[in-house]
Amino acid sequence: MKNIFIQGSIAASFIGESIAKHQSKTDIGAHAIFLGQVRADVIDGQPVSRIDYTAYEDMALQKVHEIREAAFDKYPLTCMHIYHSLGSVGVGEISFFVFVSSAHRAAAFDALREIVDAIKADVPIWGKEIFAEGQGSWKVNQ
Amino acid sequence: MKNIFIQGSIAASFIGESIAKHQSKTDIGAHAIFLGQVRADVIDGQPVSRIDYTAYEDMALQKVHEIREAAFDKYPLTCMHIYHSLGSVGVGEISFFVFVSSAHRAAAFDALREIVDAIKADVPIWGKEIFAEGQGSWKVNQ
């Protein structure tokens, strides 16, 4: 099973390098990318300074594998890459990266949105928003 | 009026740097990115080796400005960046880059797709697919 987890934040340069690697795949016409970035939300008057992510890793990888297979079955995709942070990710940093490629754009757009929604709904990952003062609050997805 | 045109292909490193610049904007939770890449299509038995792009630049910038304003009016976006190549872009290289950011993902997904569709439909840019043998064929969007 493919690993998706990266310790700490996902660097912008890693995303750039991931894009560059696709230039040899000349059947691709469209890339669609989603990035989740940690917001400086204010909760009960306290600003968030980072999110600490944990996961039930074995089950998460199994679920992502199922989501990946379902998307490849449903859409004519050339490739798909999914990464999620574990551990601390500071405000303004990226914790989630989904990258889908296809010959034409409709499949990439449709698949990207479905994959992002499915990962948020069905993959056992938890974020705890940590305040500048050190205490935290478990995040709830919208 | 903001320029969108880049001479030649759009480098993956430019995209990575563009992502990195957004890490200071801590009200962003979601980035959605579209990249158009030149495919090695085979037309009447001849493989495409590059696309040469031309535009009615003044009108194109005016149209993109209108598309940008309409998207900002309709969706709660934090920022939006649009780039398109002029001149030669080789197979496997990127010619089109749309980058939309918002607090939550729905606005970014919806806006990205609308902007990409609107630019393909309403902005006077033309691509000529050039074959390895040197001749060319004017591209038609799907």
Place this chain on the structure above:
Amino acid sequence: MIHLLAFGMIADVLEHPEKDWPWSADTAMLRAALIKAYPELRDLPFVIAVNMDVAGGEQPIPPGATVALLPPYSGG
């Protein structure tokens, strides 16, 4: 015995996120036993995965299973 895992806010309630725990025949009975041991769990939302399977509703628990307590996910 079963192998019990807890995550997120549920892990904050149990003393250890990973421990051995007496076997219960199904997830309803396990939930009742857990709430007896940790009354704070009564008010916390969580589902129970048996060997990484989150069935809709209650499901049987094989002896020796890995059973995980999963509060609402917040990845992404």
Place this chain on the structure above:
Amino acid sequence: MIHLLAFGMIADVLEHPEKDWPWSADTAMLRAALIKAYPELRDLPFVIAVNMDVAGGEQPIPPGATVALLPPYSGG
């Protein structure tokens, strides 16, 4: 006179993509004059922008306008 611009496959038909051209009162009359000069244009799809405005249907042309011949777009 008007300032005439041509793009894409239309520019391939005209000798120059940018030239002065005799004024016509509206886009229908201009199209007819252009097809008379360049019969290949009859079979090519294009719309006419007057001062960067592509109106649905025909529109008047002010003297001195910048008029552009636009085949179907293929950007992106």
